[in-house]
Amino acid sequence: MSEDPMDDLDRRIVHALQSDARKTSASDIADEAGVSASTVRNRIRNLEEQGILSGYTPEVNYEEAGYQLLTLIVCTAPIPDREELAREALEVPGVVAVREIMTGTENVHVEAIGTDGDDLSRIGQDLNALGLEIVDEDLIRNEYEHPFHEFDVDA
Structure with missing residues (x-):
């Protein structure tokens, strides 16, 4: 092959x-x-x-859907539990994406949506209850994506 x-x-x-x-x-x-x-x-x-x-x-415009707050919540999970905690984080209402990061700390990144600060506080509390230590929370203003350049065989 x-x-x-x-x-x-x-x-x-x-x-x-x-x-x-x-x-x-x-x-x-x-x-x-x-x-x-x-x-x-x-x-x-x-x-x-x-x-x-x-x-x-599908690509969802959360703001147009009524969820004005898109936030990145940076967490630390114990390495042996990282994958399991990341999967469990997906079950928290308002969480739309979770990424495992290959570092010792700040190794789980959670994207969450909410209509107000109360939503984001609840999500943070739910993640903490799972065993994720929240290190940082950042509101996302805009996000931009495009196809990986290697795949653009015409370029």
Whole structure:
């Protein structure tokens, strides 16, 4: 098996889906890549089976949805418990994302949404009750993302 699990067509597919999976069809990708739509659909299925593609998540504008406060809560978890605590943090109402960080401290980052300070206080208390030590809390003003450049085979 090749060291690189993806070829240029796979990269093009992943880049297109990262750019806008909802509005990008297999036919659109096929036209740009010069292959058939069925080839693209087969490649997408193979990328899913390999675990390279694992989901198609909508991008939510929380402020427009009535949740004006998006916050990053930086926590420390004991290394042996980090993964379990991170997964448990996802169950706290208002938590929308959790990242495990490979450091000894400040090793769990929690994104949470709320309508007011009371929501954020409750979330902090719930995380603390799980066993996460809260180190810092920062309100997020804006967040920007784009597809990984390596996948942009046209650039």
